[in-house]
Amino acid sequence: MAPMPEPVLRLLDAALVGELTVIDRSGRPVTYPLIPLWDGEKVYLTSSTLFSRKLEHIRTDARVSLSITDPVAVGGATDRATIQGDARVIEEDPHGGWERLLPIWEKKEPSIVYFLKARVALPLFFERALIEITPRRVLYWADGDAAVAPVVAMLAEEAA
Amino acid sequence: MRSTPEIDARTGLEKLATYPYQVATWIDETGYPLSVAVEARIDPVAGTARFVAPAGLAIPTANDISLTGSHIRPQPGYGYDERRHVTVWGPALVEDGIVAVRGTSAWGWDEAEVPFFEYSERSVGKSRRYFDALSAERGTPVKPRLSFGFLTLRSTRLPFLTATLVPVVLGIVIAARQGSFDLVAALLTIVGACLVHLGLNVSNDVFDTLQGADDANVTPTQFSGGSRVIQYGLVSLRQMAALSTLFYVLAGLIGLGLLAMRGSTALLVIGIVGIIVSLGYTAPPLKFVYRGLGEIAVALGFGPFMLVGAYVVQTRGALSWEPFAASIPVALLVALILYVNEIPDRRGDAHAGKRTLPVRFSRGAVIAGYNLAAGAAYVALVVAVVVGLLPVPALLMLLTIPLALQVSRGLEPNYDNPYGLMAVMGVNVKLHLLAGLALLAGYAVALVAGAVAPGVDLFIG
Numbered sequence: 001m002a003p004m005p006e007p008v009l010r011l012l013d014a015a016l017v018g019e020l021t022v023i024d025r026s027g028r029p030v031t032y033p034l035i036p037l038w039d040g041e042k043v044y045l046t047s048s049t050l051f052s053r054k055l056e057h058i059r060t061d062a063r064v065s066l067s068i069t070d071p072v073a074v075g076g077a078t079d080r081a082t083i084q085g086d087a088r089v090i091e092e093d094p095h096g097g098w099e100r101l102l103p104i105w106e107k108k109e110p111s112i113v114y115f116l117k118a119r120v121a122l123p124l125f126f127e128r129a130l131i132e133i134t135p136r137r138v139l140y141w142a143d144g145d146a147a148v149a150p151v152v153a154m155l156a157e158e159a160a
Numbered sequence: 161m162r163s164t165p166e167i168d169a170r171t172g173l174e175k176l177a178t179y180p181y182q183v184a185t186w187i188d189e190t191g192y193p194l195s196v197a198v199e200a201r202i203d204p205v206a207g208t209a210r211f212v213a214p215a216g217l218a219i220p221t222a223n224d225i226s227l228t229g230s231h232i233r234p235q236p237g238y239g240y241d242e243r244r245h246v247t248v249w250g251p252a253l254v255e256d257g258i259v260a261v262r263g264t265s266a267w268g269w270d271e272a273e274v275p276f277f278e279y280s281e282r283s284v285g286k287s288r289r290y291f292d293a294l295s296a297e298r299g300t301p302v303k304p305r306l307s308f309g310f311l312t313l314r315s316t317r318l319p320f321l322t323a324t325l326v327p328v329v330l331g332i333v334i335a336a337r338q339g340s341f342d343l344v345a346a347l348l349t350i351v352g353a354c355l356v357h358l359g360l361n362v363s364n365d366v367f368d369t370l371q372g373a374d375d376a377n378v379t380p381t382q383f384s385g386g387s388r389v390i391q392y393g394l395v396s397l398r399q400m401a402a403l404s405t406l407f408y409v410l411a412g413l414i415g416l417g418l419l420a421m422r423g424s425t426a427l428l429v430i431g432i433v434g435i436i437v438s439l440g441y442t443a444p445p446l447k448f449v450y451r452g453l454g455e456i457a458v459a460l461g462f463g464p465f466m467l468v469g470a471y472v473v474q475t476r477g478a479l480s481w482e483p484f485a486a487s488i489p490v491a492l493l494v495a496l497i498l499y500v501n502e503i504p505d506r507r508g509d510a511h512a513g514k515r516t517l518p519v520r521f522s523r524g525a526v527i528a529g530y531n532l533a534a535g536a537a538y539v540a541l542v543v544a545v546v547v548g549l550l551p552v553p554a555l556l557m558l559l560t561i562p563l564a565l566q567v568s569r570g571l572e573p574n575y576d577n578p579y580g581l582m583a584v585m586g587v588n589v590k591l592h593l594l595a596g597l598a599l600l601a602g603y604a605v606a607l608v609a610g611a612v613a614p615g616v617d618l619f620i621g
Binding site for chain 2: 028049064
């Protein structure tokens with residue numbers, strides 16, 4: 001697989017929020033704001049079981065996209081990107097399996113570790129599935145302006 | 161209960177217009193979603209959003225596309241707040257390089273309108289369905305979990321035991337000041353009373369679930385709305401019923417032991433009536449709290465029954481007015497814990513036919529009721545001291561008046577805000593605890609004075 005373009009890596013590292021779009025049963029795009037976590041190879045997002053409809057959609061159709069568009073959420077950077085890829089729901093252990101991503105999550109939301117220590121207050125929020133996205137194609141707008149065609153990078157062939 | 165925050169298309173467009181840019185999303189020719197940030201001109205009245213077609217990308221006109229607005233405010237070193245998002249769907253037309261989307265449906269969430277905790281609570285059904293589906297897929301039950309310690313804390317509502325410890329210890333101390341003290345009986349009394357309280361807490365969850373009150377409540381807080389362990393799937397209804405039964409059986413055994421050790425008719429009556437009131441608090445056919453009698457049941461149970469009960473264990477049945485007088489302010493303040501905690505629950509309670517006082521009365525009447533009852537607690541204290549039933553140092557409890565005023569002042573601005581009311585409820589719980597500790601401190605002074613200066617009389621008259 002080709003590497004993720006450097007500017008997109010910077011956006012992934014900085015972004016406090018991105019827009020995950022999944023495809024619902026009727027074929028319509030449904031978008032959810034989530035914290036994107038990049039482990040150096042794949043993009044991960046976590047979803048509480050409280051808000052698990054997106055997981056149902058992914059199980060039905062694995063094709064997703066993740067956009068990073070909000071300059072406020074990336075510390076003022078004006079460039080934007082959309083990553084298309086294939087998603088997989090990882091839910092062997094909703095109670096603690098997602099915690100392997102806690103170090104990356106904590107960098108973006110330091111308070112999460114304190115909330116986790118008090119998980120008794122909101123137990124279902126911390127029952128979570130992981131969404132693992134294998135990037136396939138990346139569209140990048142250097143100045144964030146959609147009037148200019150994006151730079152497109154293919155990272156992998158389309159899933160069979 | 162609706163969990164998906166669906167809104168009409170016009171409202172969606174109105175909300176979308178407040179975002180500095182929108183994310184246009186469609187399914188591209190490869191079948192993947194594709195998103196592009198655009199700046200749309202939105203006309204909610206016409207029901208449309210228009211934006212310049214993004215360069216180099218083909219927008220489909222055969223299927224709905226969406227426009228999403230999303231906002232978050234980073235809080236460096238902490239995380240974020242001000243979360244809100246909205247998505248509007250509709251068919252798109254592309255003419256002369258302009259994309260026109262006609263909004264047909266929308267959804268979104270704004271934590272300023274629906275607080276995160278309420279949004280989460282409204283979504284509990286989704287979590288249940290998630291675990292049911294996962295269990296069916298694996299062929300074995302998969303449930304949400306909590307550590308044993310957290311689960312015990314949550315399911316029994318252990319921190320509320322202060323409501324029992326205050327009157328029971330006070331009853332024991334009053335008896336001790338009068339010269340009656342048996343350590344084993346005192347310890348058994350404390351444990352037995354705590355078990356009754358735990359049985360009450362757990363049975364309250366069982367019967368509120370069976371009668372629909374806890375399911376109807378979408379704004380529970382750490383002080384109100386029950387433990388939620390059944391709703392969250394952490395413990396089954398059957399397990400909670402068994403736990404409650406266990407607590408009551410153990411309490412009954414301790415009660416029988418105390419009767420055998422310190423036999424008295426008064427203790428027998430208090431024990432039997434106390435358990436009936438405790439169970440009947442939510443359990444049919446009595447279900448006092450559903451009839452607006454919860455405060456009276458709680459006042460009696462955590463006031464005279466606990467305090468005088470603990471006293472008669474020590475005195476082997478001898479009664480006096482002193483413990484009864486001491487129990488009145490304690491009873492009023494503990495009833496006020498329930499009373500204030502019922503305020504955020506009132507909509508769900510009304511829906512489930514749980515006609516608590518905040519369900520029955522207006523906001524003004526409920527707040528006036530708080531002021532009256534809290535004031536009565538202090539008046540009862542002063543009168544009891546003045547007529548010589550309680551020692552003068554018991555007036556230390558007056559030091560807690562500022563807390564009562566703090567609660568009173570906090571009710572009006574937070575009456576319709578369950579999460580704003582949480583701090584007020586916390587102060588109200590603290591008020592009962594500190595008032596009880598102040599009474600105990602007063603009695604500690606009386607005990608010490610009695611030991612070092614037997615001639616000094618700390619009672620008026």
